[in-house]
Amino acid sequence: MPDAVLDTASSFLRSFIRPARILVAVSGGSDSKGLLVALHAGLQAEEHRGLSLVACTVDHALRPGSASEAEAVAAFCAGLGVAHRVYRWEGDKPRSGIQAAARTRRYALLCEAADELGADCIATGHTLDDQYETIAMRSLRDAEGQGAAGMAATMLYGRRLWVMRPFLKLRRGDIRAFLEARGIGWIDDPSNANHEFERVRVRTRLATGELPALSPGGRKRAAAAARSAAFIERHIRVCEGLAAEVSARQAGNVDDPDWRRALLSVAAVLGGRDHLPARATIERLSAFLRSGEPGRLTAGRVVFDRRASGLYLYREARSLPALAIAPAARGVWDGRFAVTSKGPALTVAAAGASGAWAQRLIDAGLPAGVAKRAALVAPRIMPADIAGEASAEVECHIALFDTFLPGFDRIMADAIAVLFGRDRYPASPVRDVLTEMVG
């Protein structure tokens, strides 16, 4: 009898377009254990040249027993002959937002494990059940372009490691049946029954109620992102990573969702934000842009400055932080600029009224009034020690995509990277919806 779990694992392995060592993120729960077992079986059953597996368990150290559970996964991996590491979340844990903090830390630790084990990509055990929960949770929020959208099958983490979710179309029940048929057990995380967590409440509701409609597939979303990318290339110019310029005619075209997403994405990057504004803010902004009236409106930390000559976007000159950077270290200032010290310790703050920055922006062709305002939010890099000399490498940071980039947004993310003077993002190691679109 064909087995959906094994078939899914095998077609995932066949989708690789280059050799890879895959780090399987195994919590010890049914989904990730099923993924490990199925990928291992797939590699045994068929030759997949250049592919191999390693595994990692993150011990969040949030409850007693987590260390021994991680050790149980280690023993299971040893039985399969798969190299495995346990990475422990050391130090103080936040009191609120623990799940989000655990997720952030987990990805950072998985990335470290991938480096240590020489892995090129990560595979996680997310299932269709997780997808339903994510869609239900996101539809409660009201963010543009993300509302009803689910998780992507692939995601680039930290600009360099692709995270893949091969089981995203499988139901958890099928994976459990697959493990049960092989006499393999799994760990049930007690926090999965803790109703203080939104995901748990949503899961309980979905178990008895109606499932949410699945969002458009990756292909549709990639096509929309490609249309947004074309808009960006044609209509948006960014100067010094500080200000964007759009022709007056294009500016009012906010009823086109692909253009709106393009404009909002570029605005998010200029504002140092990793998300688009909420729907109410977008509606306010759309009304302003549609009116065609000159004037200024601030949305999501960004000033939309509409003049007869065009629409200009730049970060508002409020709540600008100061950042200390240790010798030879790297830091991200205001979510907008990555600064690496090439020598002594540094301090980064806003330039304030800086004639030099304003002149650079005027030379780039911006109106003097816009240049003066945008220069206020440029970075000023100073040595922490007055006597020292600042030596630094500065690069634009793209908060919207530099930590998590959904696979289907890559074409748009690349267009934005180019606008901000950066290299394109690396392509995924598997054949995906973009392979035929961008090669």
Ligand SMILES: Nc1ncnc2c1ncn2[C@@H]1O[C@H](COP(=O)(O)OP(=O)(O)OP(=O)(O)O)[C@@H](O)[C@H]1O
């Ligand atoms: N402690 C862990 N150690 C290793 N991998 C883990 C751990 N916890 C979760 N994972 C990986 O992440 C997958 C999804 O787990 P879970 O649904 O708990 O995470 P999530 O926080 O909802 O995921 P996401 O990172 O997409 O938000 C698991 O199938 C597994 O591959």
